[in-house]
Amino acid sequence: MVGEAADGAQAVAAARTLRPDVVLMDIRMPNMDGLEATRRILEHLPNCKVLMLTTFDLDRYVYSALAIGASGFLLKDVTPEHLAAAVRLVDTGDALLAPSITRRLVEPFAGPERRHGAGGEHSAPAGQEAVPPDLAALTPGEREVLSLMGRGLSNGELAAELTLSEATVKTHVVRIFAKLGLRDRAQAVVVAYETGLVSPRRREGSRPGE
Structure with missing residues (x-):
C-alpha cells in the first residue's frame, strides 16, 4: 500500500x-x-x-x-x-x-441475432465460419486461442485443451493482444463476444442468460 x-x-x-x-x-x-x-x-x-x-x-x-x-x-x-x-x-x-x-x-450476446451467422446452438469452432472483419488479422490458431480465452480458460487450460506448451500459448496471446490493440484478457473477452467468435453455451430449452 x-x-x-x-x-x-x-x-x-x-x-x-x-x-x-x-x-x-x-x-x-x-x-x-x-x-x-x-x-x-x-x-x-x-x-x-x-x-x-x-x-x-x-x-x-x-x-x-x-x-x-x-x-x-x-x-x-x-x-x-x-x-x-x-x-x-x-x-x-x-x-x-x-x-x-x-x-x-x-447475456446480450446470447441471442441468435448477435451470432454473426452461427447456425447451431453453439458457436462454430474458430476458423470454420466467416471471420469477422475485426479479427481478419489473426491466424486460425490465434482465433481459436481467443475463442477459448473468451470462455475464460487460463494459459494452462489453453495449453491442455490445444495440446501446446504454455510458452507457445503465451506467444499466441501476446500476438493477439498486439494485433488487436488489447492490453489484457478482460478486453480480449469482450472482443471475443462482440465479434461473435464466442456465444454463451445454453442448455436445451433454457432462456437467454441462463
Whole structure:
C-alpha cells in the first residue's frame, strides 16, 4: 500500500507521483469519477493495472471501465481475502470480473441475432465460419486461442485443451493482444463476444442468460 486518495483528481495526482503497480479505483467519487480517473492514469502509466471496486454493477459501467483499459471489476461485497487475491491476479496481467458482472456482460450476446451467422446452438469452432472483419488479422490458431480465452480458460487450460506448451500459448496471446490493440484478457473477452467468435453455451430449452 503506497498511497490513497479521496477522489478521482487526487487519485490521478497520486498515481503520477507514486507510480503504483495496481490501483484500486471506486466508480462514483466527487470532483472526478473513477472512469475518468482511470483513463487519465492509464494515459500516463500504461503499464499500471486498475481494479474497479464499486457497489454498482450496471452494464454501462462495466463496458466503460473495460473499454478504457481497466483490468478488473469487483463489487464491494467482495471478501477481504478475495480482494487481496484479485489485486495480485491483475498485477500478473490477468483480468478479473465478479461472477455476477460476467454473467450480465455476456447475456446480450446470447441471442441468435448477435451470432454473426452461427447456425447451431453453439458457436462454430474458430476458423470454420466467416471471420469477422475485426479479427481478419489473426491466424486460425490465434482465433481459436481467443475463442477459448473468451470462455475464460487460463494459459494452462489453453495449453491442455490445444495440446501446446504454455510458452507457445503465451506467444499466441501476446500476438493477439498486439494485433488487436488489447492490453489484457478482460478486453480480449469482450472482443471475443462482440465479434461473435464466442456465444454463451445454453442448455436445451433454457432462456437467454441462463
